[in-house]
Amino acid sequence: MHSEKQYSVILDTSFLIRLLSAGDPLHENALGYFKYFSENNIPMYISTITVAEYCVNGDVTELPLRNLCIVPFNFQHATVAGKYAKALFDARVAKEIVVEQRVIIPNDAKIFAQAECCSDVSYFVTSDTEAAKLLSKIAEKEGVSFSHMDIHTPYTQQFGILEM
Numbered sequence: 561m562h563s564e565k566q567y568s569v570i571l572d573t574s575f576l577i578r579l580l581s582a583g584d585p586l587h588e589n590a591l592g593y594f595k596y597f598s599e600n601n602i603p604m605y606i607s608t609i610t611v612a613e614y615c616v617n618g619d620v621t622e623l624p625l626r627n628l629c630i631v632p633f634n635f636q637h638a639t640v641a642g643k644y645a646k647a648l649f650d651a652r653v654a655k656e657i658v659v660e661q662r663v664i665i666p667n668d669a670k671i672f673a674q675a676e677c678c679s680d681v682s683y684f685v686t687s688d689t690e691a692a693k694l695l696s697k698i699a700e701k702e703g704v705s706f707s708h709m710d711i712h713t714p715y716t717q718q719f720g721i722l723e724m
Contacts, residue, residue, distance in 0.1 A: 566602075566680065567602065567680055567681070567682035567683070568602060568603035568604070568605060568629075568678065568680045568681050568682065569597060569602060569603070569604055569605065569681065569682065569683045569684075569685045569709070570604075570605040570606065570607065570631070570671065570674065570675045570678065570681050570683070570684055570685065570706075571604055571605065571606050571610065571628070571685050571686075572610065572671065572684060572685060572686035572687075572688060572691065573610045573613040573614050574686050574687040574688045575590055575593070575685050575686050575687060575711060576606070576610065576614055576623065577614070577618070577687075578590035578687050578711065579591060579594055579624075580618065580622055580623075586687050586711055586712065589687075589711045589712070589713075589714055589715065590687070590711055592714060592715040592716070593685060593711055593715045593718075594624075594627075596715045596719060596721075598627060603629055603680070604627060604628050604629065605628065605629045605630075605631050605674075605675075605678060605681065606623075606628045606629075606630060606631065607630075607631050607633065607670070607671045607674050608630060608631065608632050608633055609633055609667050609670050609671055609674075610671060611623065611630070613667065631674050631678065633670060633674065636677050637670065637673045637674045637677055638670075638673075640673035640676055640677060641666065641669045641670040641672070641673035642669075643702050644669035644672050644673055644698050644702060645666050645669035645670075647697060647698050647701035647702050648668070648669060648694055648697060648698065650701075651697045651701070656697065657693055657694070657697050659690050659693060659694065668691065668694055669698075671684070672684065672694075672695060672698060672704065675704075675706050676704055676705060676706065679705075681705075681706050682705075682706050682707065683706055683707055683708070683709040684706055684707070684708055684709065685709045685711065686708070686709070686710060686711065687710065687711045687712065689710060689712065691708060692708040692710065695707075695708050696708075
């Protein structure tokens with residue numbers, strides 16, 4: 561973990577869905593991460609792309625926007641996203657990656673690009689285990705400065721917190 565310097569995180573749509581769905585099996589994990597980030601003053605970013613994805617089945621008023629920094633998709637993000645998308649599409653064609661039940665969509669590459677362009681983002685926080693494959697392939701081909709953080713791992717384990 562980055563205990564020696566301040567860092568921030570970017571939250572994926574799947575994280576927000578789990579956070580805001582009390583009946584979801586990963587709700588408690590998402591809530592734990594959200595509280596940990598809030599209590600430790602770790603800035604939480606969301607992409608405008610994430611907002612759009614969430615609004616497919618949810619309403620923007622459900623999002624905890626007061627606690628989040630919104631990152632609009634811009635020109636710099638677009639140029640990096642193009643490289644990331646090409647790396648993913650080339651890897652899929654070359655059968656270097658197989659992603660089950662999912663079309664590699666440009667949105668993944670776009671949000672990864674935003675995380676890369678935000679110099680203090682250290683983690684892409686998600687419940688999407690398939691995203692780790694995509695990020696690993698991009699890191700191999702293009703390099704990235706942030707890591708995948710999967711909320712299937714409870715936050716106490718992720719951050720080495722003893723529960724009493």
